[in-house]
Amino acid sequence: MADMVDISGKIPTSRTTTAEGRIVLRANTVKAIREKTLPKGDAVTIAKLAATSAVKSTSTIIPLCHPLPIESIKVDVLTEKESVTVRVSVSSVAKTGVEMEALTGVMAALLNIWDVAKQLEKDETGNYPTTRIEGLRVVEKRVSGAPKHHTTENLKRKKAAVLTVSSSRNLKTDEGGALIEKLLKEVGVSVKRELVTDDAELIRKSALKLLKRVNILIVTGGTGIGNKDVTPEALETLFEKRLDGFGQAFTQLSMGDVGSSAILSRSCAGIINRKPVFLIPGSPKACHLALTQLIIPQLAHILTELVR
Structure with a gap:
């Protein structure tokens, strides 16, 4: 059994969710991201575009999610010494929350950073011994509900x-x-x-x-x-x-x-x-x-x- 939840009787309310995750990379890879010298292009810009596109496509990626009217998407990409953190905030006026949209946006951004940076992350055997995505989570969820x-x-x-x-x-x-x-x-x-x-x-x-x-x-x-x-x-x-x-x-x-x-x-x-x-x-x-x-x-x- 796989059924979408019936939300027809719910009231549309203002909803915002912020999610984040990070990708662990080599220090020289993060340096190349900061300096925009990766062969495939600017990883930060690509990650932001990927997150935005994924948020809007969440219901096609996660089949039991409802298609929602997205009001705004904010993507922040923060570089640290050996990692890059992506934070995505999604807002909508809808009958259900936007947690999956925010999480999907984060994952899409992180995967695209991996794709852009993989040439610098591979070892001599073509594997990725230290590269990993971790810490995917919902940081905050806000609902400005309709009056009771x-x-x-x-x-x-x-x-x-x-x-x-x-x-x-x-x-x-x-x-x-x-x-x-x-x-x-x-x-x-x-x-x-x-x-x-x-x-x-x-x-x-x-x-x-x-x-x-x-x-x-x-x-x-x-x-x-x-x-x-x-x-x-x-x-x-x-x-x-x-x-x-x-x-x-x-x-x-x-x-x-x-x-x-x-x-x-x-x-x-x-x-x-x-x-x-x-x-x-x-x-x-x-x-x-x-x-x-x-x-x-x-x-x-x-x-x-x-x-x-």
């Missing part, structure tokens, strides 16, 4: 309703609604599901009824541009405040999956009776995208803001 009330821990015991709008499905065949229920329950939210046909008045009445009993309402289906797609018309007029960024972000994220067809979705969100309401497409893929990338990561924050 922004985390999914704060969602436990909250109640949500999933209202599916469809004239062709029922609760048993509604894969999108079932997926939403599963994802919400994974972060501790209890879920009630209902289904209504593509009728604006029925959608409105069902939504208002559910909002009397829950903290969150997710309406799935009826957000396209077909004649039967009336979910936005049914509910947008009830919004006390609009969350315009939700629809914009959802369209942008959807471009990666469906290309320019993403503009056909009229997904939106707003506040009704001081409770968040999200209108999203009915396909399981769209439901998963909306829940894992947008709704769940921000839901605790939204609920906190609404009671201030």
Whole structure:
């Protein structure tokens, strides 16, 4: 079994890790590195480039690592009498840490120093009797976490309703609604599901009824541009405040999956009776995208803001 850890319910936070390691070399090799006289080139510059490239490629080198958006990389190369120390600091705003990125950067830099310096390190038999890499470690790890009330821990015991709008499905065949229920329950939210046909008045009445009993309402289906797609018309007029960024972000994220067809979705969100309401497409893929990338990561924050 080899599975990547599911971090979909975590909140992106500012993360920085510093790692270091060193390569033990002959004194004359270190002198050549300082003086930039190695035949292959400037070892310090090569090491810094190698570390930077490796940090950005960590998820392809270590297969169970998540690909992360790297905000900054700082590489220091320090020469001593018979060794060179490399220190790499990596920063990211992400749902998981950057320890592996920093460690990978250090190792790549040290290996490239070995490669550049190996002509001076070999003995008469072509071996490396004293050259070695050692001391690879994480020096420091910092997380500027989201406030406690922004985390999914704060969602436990909250109640949500999933209202599916469809004239062709029922609760048993509604894969999108079932997926939403599963994802919400994974972060501790209890879920009630209902289904209504593509009728604006029925959608409105069902939504208002559910909002009397829950903290969150997710309406799935009826957000396209077909004649039967009336979910936005049914509910947008009830919004006390609009969350315009939700629809914009959802369209942008959807471009990666469906290309320019993403503009056909009229997904939106707003506040009704001081409770968040999200209108999203009915396909399981769209439901998963909306829940894992947008709704769940921000839901605790939204609920906190609404009671201030």
